[in-house]
Amino acid sequence: xxxxxxxxxxxxxxxxxxxxxxxxxxxxxxxxxxxxxxxxxxxxxxxxxxxxxxxxxxxxxxxxxxxxxxxxxxxxxxxxxxxxxxxxxxxxxxxxxxxxxxxxxxxxxxxxxxxxxxxxxxxxxxxxxxxxxxxxxxxxxxxxxxxxxxxxxxxxxxxxxxxxxxxxxxxxxxxxxxxxxxxxxxxxxxxxxxxxxxxxxxxxxxxxxxxxxxxxxxxxxxxxxxxxxxxxxxxxxxxxxxxxxxxxxxxxxxxxxxxxxxxxxxxxxxxxxxxxxxxxxxxxxxxxxxxxxxxxxxxxxxxxxxxxxxxxxxxxxxxxxxxxxxxxxxxxxxxxxxxxxxxxxxxxxxxxxxxxxxxxxxxxxxxxxxxxxxxxxxxxxxxxxxxxxxxxxxxxxxxxxxxxxxxxxxxxxxxxxxxxxxxxxxxxxxxxxxxxxxxxxxxxxxxxxxxxxxxxxxxxxxxxxxxxxxxxxxxxxxxxxxxxxxxxxxxxxxxxxxxxxxxxxxxxxxxxxxxxxxxxxxxxxxxxxxxxxxxxxxxxxxxxxxxxxxxxxxxxxxxxxxxxxxxxxxxxxxxxxxxxxxxxxxxxxxxxxxxxxxxxxxxxxxxxxxxxxxxxxxxxxxxxxxxxxxxxxxxxxxxxxxxxxxxxxxxxxxxxxxxxxxxxxxxxxxxxxxxxxxxxxxxxxx
Numbered sequence: 140x141x142x143x144x145x146x147x148x149x150x151x152x153x154x155x156x157x158x159x160x161x162x163x164x165x166x167x168x169x170x171x172x173x174x175x176x177x178x179x180x181x182x183x184x185x186x187x188x189x190x191x192x193x194x195x196x197x198x199x200x201x202x203x204x205x206x207x208x209x210x211x212x213x214x215x216x217x218x219x220x221x222x223x224x225x226x227x228x229x230x231x232x233x234x235x236x237x238x239x240x241x242x243x244x245x246x247x248x249x250x251x252x253x254x255x256x257x258x259x260x261x262x263x264x265x266x267x268x269x270x271x272x273x274x275x276x277x278x279x280x281x282x283x284x285x286x287x288x289x290x291x292x293x294x295x296x297x298x299x300x301x302x303x304x305x306x307x308x309x310x311x312x313x314x315x316x317x318x319x320x321x322x323x324x325x326x327x328x329x330x331x332x333x334x335x336x337x338x339x340x341x342x343x344x345x346x347x348x349x350x351x352x353x354x355x356x357x358x359x360x361x362x363x364x365x366x367x368x369x370x371x372x373x374x375x376x377x378x379x380x381x382x383x384x385x386x387x388x389x390x391x392x393x394x395x396x397x398x399x400x401x402x403x404x405x406x407x408x409x410x411x412x413x414x415x416x417x418x419x420x421x422x423x424x425x426x427x428x429x430x431x432x433x434x435x436x437x438x439x440x441x442x443x444x445x446x447x448x449x450x451x452x453x454x455x456x457x458x459x460x461x462x463x464x465x466x467x468x469x470x471x472x473x474x475x476x477x478x479x480x481x482x483x484x485x486x487x488x489x490x491x492x493x494x495x496x497x498x499x500x501x502x503x504x505x506x507x508x509x510x511x512x513x514x515x516x517x518x519x520x521x522x523x524x525x526x527x528x529x530x531x532x533x534x535x536x537x538x539x540x541x542x543x544x545x546x547x548x549x550x551x552x553x554x555x556x557x558x559x560x561x562x563x564x565x566x567x568x569x570x571x572x573x574x575x576x577x578x579x580x581x582x583x584x585x586x587x588x589x590x591x592x593x594x595x596x597x598x599x600x601x602x603x604x605x606x607x608x609x610x611x612x613x614x615x616x617x618x619x620x621x622x623x624x625x626x627x628x629x630x631x632x633x634x635x636x637x638x639x640x641x642x643x644x645x646x647x648x649x650x651x652x653x654x655x656x657x658x659x660x661x662x663x664x665x666x667x668x669x670x671x672x673x674x675x676x677x678x679x680x681x682x683x684x685x686x687x688x689x690x691x692x693x694x695x696x697x698x699x700x701x702x703x704x705x706x707x708x709x710x711x712x713x714x715x716x717x718x719x720x721x722x723x724x725x726x727x728x729x730x731x732x733x734x735x736x737x738x739x740x741x742x743x744x745x746x747x748x749x750x751x752x753x754x755x756x757x758x759x760x761x762x763x764x765x766x767x768x769x770x771x772x773x774x775x776x777x778x779x780x781x782x783x784x785x786x787x788x789x790x791x792x793x794x795x796x797x798x799x800x801x802x803x804x805x806x807x808x809x810x811x812x813x814x815x816x817x818x819x820x821x822x823x824x825x
Contacts, residue, residue, distance in 0.1 A: 145193055146193070146194050146195075147196070147302075147303060148196045148198070148223065148225045148226050149196070149197045149226065149228070149302055150219070150220060150225035150227075151200065151229050151231065152216065152231065152243065153202060153230055153231030153240070153259075154203070154231075154236075156202075156517070156520070157202070157232060157260075158231055158233070158259040158289040158290070159199060159231040160646075161259075161643075162257060162295070162298075163184060163186070164646075164649060165295045166188065167197055184199050185198045186198075190299060193303060198223070200216040200220075201215050203243065205243055206243070206246040206247070207391075210559050211558035212558045215558075220247070220252060221250075221341070226306035226307075227254065227255060228247050228253070228255070229257055230243065230244045230247060230255070231257045232259060233259060234258045234259060234260050234269065234286070235260055235269060237258075237264075237406055238399070238402050241280075241402045242399065242402065244256055245315055245398050245402065246398075248281075248282060248314075248315065249315060249346050250343060251343045251345070253305045254282050255283050255284075255285070255301050255302045255305050256283070257285060257289075257298050258273055258285065259288070262288050270410065271286070272409045272410070273286055273409075275409045276408075276409035279408055283301055283304075283305055285301050290646070315401050317349075321382065324378035325345060325348045327374060327378065328352065328371070328375060331370050331371045334367055335366035338366065352375070352378055352379060352382070353390065353391040354389075354390060354391050359372075359375075362375075422638040429518070430524065430525065435525045436526075439522055442513070443606070444603050446509040446510075446513075447599045447606065448599035449505060450502050450509070451595070454505050458498055458499060461497060461498045461500065461501070462498045462752075465490055465494030465497070468490055469491070469742075472485055472486050472490065483674070483678060487742040488671050489670060491670070491738040491739050491741075491742035491751075492667070492669070492671075492735035492736070492739050493662050493663070493667050493735065495737070495751050496583060496731050496735050497659070497662055498583075499582065499586045499587070499734070502582055502586050503654065503658055504654060506547075506579065507650065507651060508647065510544075510547060511642070511646075511647060511651070512642055512647065515640065515642035517638060517640060522540065523540040523541050534625075535568060535569060535617055535621070539557075539565055539568075539569045541556060541559070543569065543572070543573060544576075546578060547578065548654075549579060549580070551785050553573045553576065554573055554786065555785065557570050564625035567620075567625060568621055568625055569617075570789060571616070572617050572620070574775075574777075574778040574799075575609045575612050575613040575616065575775060576606075576609055576613065577609050578778075579654075580731050581730045581773055581774060583733075584733050584773050585602055585773075587734055587751065587755070588755070588767075588769060589601050589602060590752050591756045591766065592755075592756065592762070592763040593766075605774055612806070616806070661731065665728070669728055669729070670735045670739055673732075673735065673739045676698045677693075677694050677699045677700070677721075677739055677740055678693070679697060680696065680698070681696065682695075683696070694740055695717075699721045702720075702724065703721040706724070707720055712815070713772065714764065714765040714768050715768075718740055719769060721740065722740070723773075723776070726773065726779075728779060728780055729779045729781075730779060733773065737755070741754040741755070764819070767814070768814055768815045771807075771810060771811050776803055777803045778803070783796050783799065
C-alpha cells in the first residue's frame, strides 16, 4: 500500500488581478513569512499550515499571464516550479475571464505537475450571467476545479482538501493535443531530449520540446547541459522549419493558437452565458468617465491631489498625539534621570531619533491606505492606461507606469516590478528613473519640513508639488536616456483592465498592518542604530573650553560637526548649512534617518523636550525657501543602500550603481541650485 505523504508543498499561481493574494491570505491566515526566490531578489511569501495530520507549505508564484519567458517574472515563475518541485499547483482563475486565465493553467499542465483550478470570483461571474459547469470543465481538461470566492473565503477548505487529494493521488496523464502535425514534431524532439536520461529527469521532455518549438531562448540555453546538444538543436531547427512551411506561420504562434483552440472548445462545452443585465456593465459605465480621452487625465491628477490633501488633513491630529507622547516621554526622562551620558543617549539619541520617525507613522499609513485602495479597486491599472500616450512620447510604454506608481511606496519593489517589462531598454530606463518617485521613506522629511514652515491650508499643495516635480523630472530623464543611451522603439502596450471591485476590509487592514509593521521594525532596528551612532558623533568630542577663538556649540565641536563643516562649501550654494549636510549624509543609509539625525542634532544643541518642528522653525538659518529646496534635494539625490543593492542585482554591474549615484546626486544639486537661485531672485528667501 502506497504511503500517504505527511508533508505537502503547494505552489499558488495565477494571472494578475485573479485574486491570488486573497486566496493566499485565506489559506495561510497570518502564518506566513517573506523571503526571496533562489538566486533572484523577488519577494516570495510562504505559509506553513496544518491540515489533520499533514504539514502543508504554501508558496506563491509571481502573478503572470503565461510561462513563455518574455519577462523575468515569467522565468522566475516557471523556474521555481522546476527547482521547488511542488506536489501540486493551485492556479487561481478569474471566472469572469475564463479563456484568458486557462492559458496559464494549460502551460502548468504541460510541465507535468499536478494542478488544481480555483475558479475564483465565481459570484461575479454568476452576476454577469456566466454559468460554469466546473465538473464538466474538470473532465474535459483533466484538471480538478472548484468554485471559490476568496474575498469571503467561500470553499477555501474544499479547495485545500482537493489540492491535498490531488497531491497524494495518482498522477494525471492528460496532455494538450496540439494536432497531428505539431504532435509528430514534439515526439521526434522528445525522443532526442530523452537520449540524456539525466537531463530529461530534471526537465520534462515533452515540456522542453514544446518550449523549444516556441523558440524559447531561456530553454534553448539549458540545452547546452544536454549530453547531445547538437542533436537536439538540429532537431529543433528541423521541426520549426517544417511547421512554419506547412502552416505558413511562426512556430510559436502555431502552438499558442492550438492552446486557445483547445481552451475555446473546453469553454464552449462547459460554460453557458445568460447575461442578466442588458446594456453596458458597471465597469464599462465608470470607464466611460474615468478613461475619457479629455477628462481622464485631469480626473487622475485630481484624485492624486486629493490623496495628498487627505494625508495631511487626517494625519495632523494623530501625528500631534504621537509627538506629544514622545515630548512627554522626554520630559519624564529628564525629570527622573540624573544629568548623565545615559540620559543624553536616551533622550537625545533614542527618543529624539526614533520618536521623531514614529511621529509620522499616521501620514505614512494614510498614504498607503489611499494607494492600496486605488490598487484594489482596479483604478491603478486605468492610471497606467491613461498614461500610455504620455509614456510613449518619452520612449517608454504604459506598463512602465506600474513600477513608477509602486515607487511612491518603496523603490525596492518598484525596481523588481520592472521585471515585467519585456523590452530590456524599457526596463533599464524605468529602473533608472524610479527613485525620482517619492518613496514612503521620504514622506517623514516632507511632513516635518512642511509642518514647520508652511500653513496647514497649503500643506497638501506643497506636498503635491514635490511629487509632481519628481514625475516631471522622471519624464525628462526618460527622454534623455532613451534619446542618448537606449535608442530604439519601445514595445507595444497591452494591459488588462480588471473590473472595478470594492476592496474588502480584511485586505485593506492587511496592507496597512504590513506597512505599519515594516515601518515600526525599521524604526526599531536600522533607525535606532543610526540614531545611536549620530548621537555619539554629535556628542563627542566635547568642546575644548581652553581653546582660543569664538566659542562653538557642542555639535559644532563634535565629529559630526566637523564632517558637516567640511562639506558645507559644496552645499552652501543650495542654501544648506553644515547641520543639514550631516543629515543628508546619513540619508544615504535610509531617508528616514534624515529626520532622526535632525532630531538628535537639535535635541543635543537645544531644548531636549522641544518638538523638532518647533526647533527647526526657530532656527534662523531656515526659511520656507530653504525647506522647499531641502525637500527637492531629498526627492532626487541618491536612494538608500537597499535600493542600490537591488539596482546591482537587477542590472548586474557596479558600474550601473556608480552611474546611479553620480547622476542622481548631480541632478539633485543642479535642480536645487536653480530653484534656490530663482527663489532668492524673486525675494522668497527673506
